[in-house]
Amino acid sequence: MSEEEPGLAELRTRFVRGFLDVTIMKMLLEEPLWGYKMMGVLRDRYGVKVGPPVIYPLLDSMEADGLILAEEVYSGKRKRKVYKVLPKGETMLKNMDRILKDF
Numbered sequence: 632m633s634e635e636e637p638g639l640a641e642l643r644t645r646f647v648r649g650f651l652d653v654t655i656m657k658m659l660l661e662e663p664l665w666g667y668k669m670m671g672v673l674r675d676r677y678g679v680k681v682g683p684p685v686i687y688p689l690l691d692s693m694e695a696d697g698l699i700l701a702e703e704v705y706s707g708k709r710k711r712k713v714y715k716v717l718p719k720g721e722t723m724l725k726n727m728d729r730i731l732k733d734f
Contacts, residue, residue, distance in 0.1 A: 640678060644677065647673065647677045651685075652693055652698070653724065655690075655693070656699065656720045656721075656724055659720075660721075663702075663715045665712055665713050666714075698717060699716055699717060701713065702714075
């Protein structure tokens, strides 16, 4: 992260932690990702460290809610669950944008 106004990084961290599902879907709109890659992006982009005990139950819940979809993808012999946003998730993101604009 670059230098920012005082307090901006802390506020960003609070937002990411409080709306982790929204943050993940925003990331997935950019490109499909797997769990460990998401953890790396969250750490590198937002300075938020999230481990497997947090990320995987959240992803399972989001998939059960119809917000995202996991597809098994093979990279050589390695199998990964790669996630993408579904239309219901896109609608949720649009609604979040509307709410934030109201503030």
